[in-house]
Amino acid sequence: MRQSSRFSSIALALNILGLAAVTGVEWVINLVFVRLDPSQIADLRTGPLGTAFVAASMIFLLGSILYCLALLRDGNAPRTPTIAYAIATIPIALRNFIPELALDLALALLGASVIWLGKWMLRSRPVAAPDTALPNGSQPQAMSPAGRESN
Secondary structure (H helix, E strand, C coil): CCCCHHHHHHHHHHHHHHHHHCCCCCHHHHHHHHHHCCHHHHHHHCCCHHHHHHHHHHHHHHHHHHHHHHHHHHHHCHHHHHHHHHHHHHHHHHHHHHHHHHHHHHHHHHHHHHHHHHHHHHHHHCCCCCCCCCCCCCCCCCCCCCCECCC
């Protein structure tokens, strides 16, 4: 993130906020709604909770799409899992309007994309910033993936 653009940083922050918000929605749906009558759930969804659900879904969708665009624009992340991540977020954000099977497939695609991107991040080495010198005037040593200095 230190070497990313302002757009990338904002997109990442919005993506994290959206992920947190939609996780909260999932907790309510899966842990609270299961103990309520359908009429109570309907009443809750027509009030502020329903508005919060829509807001969380839209922040999640916007943040995810912007973050994927930032990853593609920066050109370092692999394209396939990045595009798959973006595609998967659409049915997840619109979960109220799609069949359960489509939601499950989107969640599986999102999970696979996150695993792929996570593996890529663990394998990738940090890129040294150009013309960076230490306070004593020397250049920093590159680190190997194992954490040992390389020559």
